[in-house]
Amino acid sequence: MSEQPDVSAFCPKGDVLVIAEQILGDLQPVTLELLGAGRLLADKMERNLKCLVLGYNLGDMPQKLIEAGADEVFVADDKELFSYRTLPYRRVVVDFLDSLPEPPHTCLLGSTTTGRDLAPRISAHFETGLTADCTELDIGPYEHKNKVDPSKIGLYPNCLYAIRPSFGESLKARILGPWKNPQMATTRPGVMTPNKHEAGRKGKITAIPVKLIPEDHRLIVADTVREISKGIKLTEADVIIGGGYGLGSADGFDLLRQLADTFENSAIGASRKVVDLGWIPYQHQVGQTGKTVRPKLYIACGISGAIQHRVGMSKSGMIIAINKDPDSPIFKFAHHGIVGDIYQIVPEMIKQFKEIQSGKGVEAVVGSH
C-alpha cells in the first residue's frame, strides 16, 4: 500500500453552519433549501448541522429552523438587526465564528441580494474560500499534487465540493478549498431541496451576544419596501412566460402579460438582452446573471435559448418555445416547439386558452383528435 500523507491537520472536525435569511421577520425559502443541502453534508461527515439567524423579535423562527433540519440554532436578536445591513450583520457573524472553539467545516448562505452581500465580507475577513451560486454541493476527497505551493500538497478526505455552471460553457466546475475552514458557498434559490418539515423536532437554541461599534452604523436603512402586490416572485411561480429579443420591443411584454394572466400563479421572465435594453426591470431576468427558476411550465417567446438563459430555466417541468428561427438553440432542449411569429401565435394562444376557460374550447381540443 502506498504511504498516505498525514492529513489529520487538514481534517479538523467542525460542523456545517447555515446562515439563515429573513426579511422583516419573513423567513426566506432559500434558508430551508440550505438546511436541506446542509443536512446531507453534515450526515455524510457525521457532523452537526447548525444554523445562525439574525434579526429582531424573531419569535418562533429558531424552532422553525430546527423543524426544518437544524440540530442547533444560534440566535442574534437585537433591534439593530431588524433590517439587513452589511456591517452590523458582518460584525455579529465574525464575532460568533471567533467565539467558537473551532471554525465550522462548511458555511452556507443563499445566493440572494443578502447572501451575496454578506458572504464575501465573511470570506475576506477570514481569508477563506467562497464559491458563488452553487447548483450542487457534496463532500468528497481531493488529492492536491500541484507543486506551485508545496504546503498545500496532500490528500484531503472531507472537502466541500462546490459545484456551479461554468461561464458561457456547457461545463460544470467543481470548486474546492479544503485548506482553511470554514469552506464557504452560496447556493442559488430554488435549486436545493428542503428537508421534510418535522413538527416538534427537538434541538438546542442558544442566544448569542450582539455587540456593535459606532463604525457599524456608517450606513443606515431609511426604508425597506416589499412589493408583494406586484408579485414578481419568479422563483415561486408555477408558470413563467419568458420574453426575449425576438419580441422586437418593450411593448411585446404587454402581450406576454395577457398570456400570463390566463394562467394560475404565473410570472413574467426575460432574457438578459432585453433587461440590458431596458425593456423590463432586472428582477425579471432569468438565467446565469439573473434568477434560476424551475416552474411547471415555461413558455419562451422570442428567446434564442443561449446557454446563459438555459442554465436558469432548463429544469422547468415543460418548456414550450416560440421562435421565428427554426435553428434557434432553444428547440434543442424545449419540449414543444413552434416556429412562427410571436405576434400571431401568442394572441392565438390567449384566444384558445380563454375558450377553454369559458368551456367552449374543451370540445374543440378534444374534438380535433
Add this chain to the structure above:
Amino acid sequence: MSGGLNIYVLVKQVPDTGSKAGLNPDGTIDRAKAKRMLNPFDRFALQAALHAKRSYGGKVTAISMGPPPAVEILLECLEHGVDEAYLLSDRRLAASDTLATAYALHKVLNYIGKPDLIFCGLQTTDGDTAQVGPQIAERLGLPQVTYCEDFHMEDGKVHARRIIEGGYQKVVAETPLLITVANSYHPLEYKSFRGAWRVRRLARDQDELKKFIHTIDLDLVSADPERTGLKGSPTIVAATEKVGELGGSCKMHEGQSAHELVADVLKASDLNQFLVGSSK
C-alpha cells in the same frame, strides 16, 4: 484640485460571448480567438461614476487588472469621460480567485489614494460571482451598497436604493463607500464625439497615452505576491464536467395557421391544467 470627489470605477475585460467568434461548436470558448469586451455589468458602474462626477464634481479614475490587452477597455473608459486609468498587470496574478483579486485591487486603491466613492459592476460575465466588490470593501474596512439601482448625494452622504428580493431598501451611507451597481441603473450614455476623438488622437502617441493610462505591477503597489495568483487563492477548480444533455427531444409542431399550431400544442401537451380556473 481640491474639494472634488475621488471617484473610482473598477472594470474588467471579459470574453465576448455574444459574438460567434471564438465560440467552439460545442459551446465552449476558445479564449485565444474570442473577442474581448468591457464586462457588460461594468457599463452601469461607469455610468454611475460619471454621473457622480458630473453632479458633485471630482475626478474619475478607472482601475483594471488583467493582461496588457485590457488597455482596450481603459481606452473605452477614457472615451466615455474617465480622467485617468490604471492597469494592474503582472504575471504573478495569473489564476487569482476572487479573494486574491480583491487583495491585489485593494492594494492598488491604497496606492493611488483616498477614495470617496468606489463603483463596481454587480458581477462579471466570466466569473459571475459578485464577490470582488464586497471583498475589497472588507479589506478597506468600508461600508458598501450592493445591488444599487439609484443614488444621489446630500450633505456629503449617499442616499441609495438597493434591490432586495421582492422589493427594495433605501439606505443612507457615509463616504468613503463602495457601491456595486445593478443592471436596473441607467444604461451607459453614448460617448461624446469630442471625447472619443480626443482619445483616438491620444492613442496614436504612446508617450502621451502613458500620462493617462498607467500600467503598474505588484511591486509598485507593495502587494505581497504570495497573496496573489494561485498561491494566494484559497479556492481551486478541481474538475470540470460536461453538463448532461438537456430536455430531450423537442416536438416541433406543424400547422398551416397560428390556430392550428396552437391547437396542436394543446392537444399534445397538458398545459391546460395550469390555466386559471382549472385547479380542482
